[in-house]
Amino acid sequence: MIQGFKDFIMRGNVIDLAVAVVIGGAFTAIVTAIVDSVITPLIALFYKPSENGDIGPTFRGLHGDEVTFPLGNLLTAIISFLAVALVVYLVFVVPMNKWKERQAAKAGVVEEEAKLPTEAELLVQIRDLLEKQGSTPAPATRRSTEPPSPSI
Template identity: 65%
Template sequence: MIQGFKEFILRGNVIDLAVAVVIGAAFTAIVNVLVAALINPLIGLFFAADSLDTALQVTVPTLLGGTTTFSFGAILGAIINFLAVALVVYFVFVMPMNHAKERAAAKAGVVEGDEPLPTEAELLVQIRDLLQRDPAAGR
């Protein structure tokens, strides 16, 4: 039982996933500070608000005499935050990893896209042509 757990933990996928979560959390913290320190003040210039949380708010009276506030700025801020994290992850991790894989494949002599695989219809045409040339091969 302990051996199975040890094999599970030492599998590359689990370790890679753990590293990705930790690095993702660290980059999320960096991007959150970037959004709070740079993007929110820039937005504040356009909307006269300290941050997106207080910008683009709509207050609607309720049926019981109170008010309800819809904060569309907070939604916009969350979308900007997500896109910033995704952008950083793509340019820092995904793009360099793809280039490294391409270089490794080139060194190994594997070239993708040299010759596309024939379609099923093309294979059937080739088989038909071979059978027409040598009818004894089909028996």
């Protein structure tokens, strides 16, 4: 039972998920602070905040009231997501993949890349198949390397 649990934990998916959740939660606070103190003020240079504090373009609605599209919140969410995903990938996923490769190499499991045939090998195979079917192609004529003679 303990060995099964150990195999389940060491499979990698559980560890990747746990690390992503923990680091994502911790790193989100840092990214949010950076976005709030740097990116949002930069956006505020171009757009005046509404009464609600939303920063973005403001349009007059059908009923005469102003509607603000809060681009600051959207950019904060996008930048936070990308930053957290990048850190989790670089700090945890890449090392975990390298560790898995080392473990596979130690176990003797070496994945060979499928070697694709060359163009010449494919042409030979096609020729052999045509010969087997009995429909051999007409022999190719050699072209002369001499330039054509001018016609009068």
